[in-house]
Amino acid sequence: xxxxxxxxxxxxxxxxxxxxxxxxxxxxxxxxxxxxxxxxxxxxxxxxxxxxxxxxxxxxxxxxxxxxxxxxxxxxxxxxxxxxxxxxxxxxxxxxxxxxxxxxxxxxxxxxxx
Amino acid sequence: xxxxxxxxxxxxxxxxxxxxxxxxxxxxxxxxxxxxxxxxxxxxxxxxxxxxxxxxxxxxxxxxxxxxxxxxxxxxxxxxxxxxxxxxxxxxxxxxxxxxxxxxxxxxxxx
Numbered sequence: 001x002x003x004x005x006x007x008x009x010x011x012x013x014x015x016x017x018x019x020x021x022x023x024x025x026x027x028x029x030x031x032x033x034x035x036x037x038x039x040x041x042x043x044x045x046x047x048x049x050x051x052x053x054x055x056x057x058x059x060x061x062x063x064x065x066x067x068x069x070x071x072x073x074x075x076x077x078x079x080x081x082x083x084x085x086x087x088x089x090x091x092x093x094x095x096x097x098x099x100x101x102x103x104x105x106x107x108x109x110x111x112x113x114x
Numbered sequence: 115x116x117x118x119x120x121x122x123x124x125x126x127x128x129x130x131x132x133x134x135x136x137x138x139x140x141x142x143x144x145x146x147x148x149x150x151x152x153x154x155x156x157x158x159x160x161x162x163x164x165x166x167x168x169x170x171x172x173x174x175x176x177x178x179x180x181x182x183x184x185x186x187x188x189x190x191x192x193x194x195x196x197x198x199x200x201x202x203x204x205x206x207x208x209x210x211x212x213x214x215x216x217x218x219x220x221x222x223x224x225x
Contacts, residue, residue, distance in 0.1 A: 044215075
């Protein structure tokens with residue numbers, strides 16, 4: 001069974017631009033969540049989608065948004081990029097997002113904002 | 115989610131057992147203990163999780179104390195490839211949709 005796939009693996013953007021990251025969950029998984037990892041803040045929860053609906057959201061500004069499609073694939077968008085948005089963005093999937101379910105992570109998208 | 119406390123770093127000799135401790139004294143009855151690890155610039159890898167009983171899988175063993183206030187992850191025969199940051203996470207209750215990562219323990223396996 002294929003794992004969680006994130007594309008692209010690396011991305012370089014300039015301040016003010018926007019970016020879209022993609023995540024394909026493990027087949028059959030309906031919950032997709034996104035995390036940001038930086039050296040200073042560590043791993044932080046962005047949001048979680050389930051059945052095409054954002055179910056929960058972390059403490060990030062509105063520039064960070066996402067969506068989920070009917071096939072459970074998810075995209076994350078960051079608008080008006082800032083230097084501080086440089087980070088590793090990780091996507092994770094699980095069956096239904098319940099507390100006793102494992103989360104499987106992708107390899108991430110390394111975003112650099114210049 | 116309950117807060118966890120882990121040592122910042124640990125060393126282990128290759129071939130020996132690595133025992134990684136975690137304190138979670140405020141854990142609730144319905145919260146699970148999860149362990150993940152992360153090798154530099156890769157996504158976190160699931161290792162094991164448990165609620166009350168000790169658990170074992172092909173990667174590791176998880177020992178949870180009877181009062182559930184602490185746990186130990188055991189890698190029975192550490193290899194150089196086990197060098198990574200190990201995260202102990204308590205998950206459940208009202209925020210079951212997410213993992214709250216702390217700073218973790220950097221385990222260095224030495225030859």
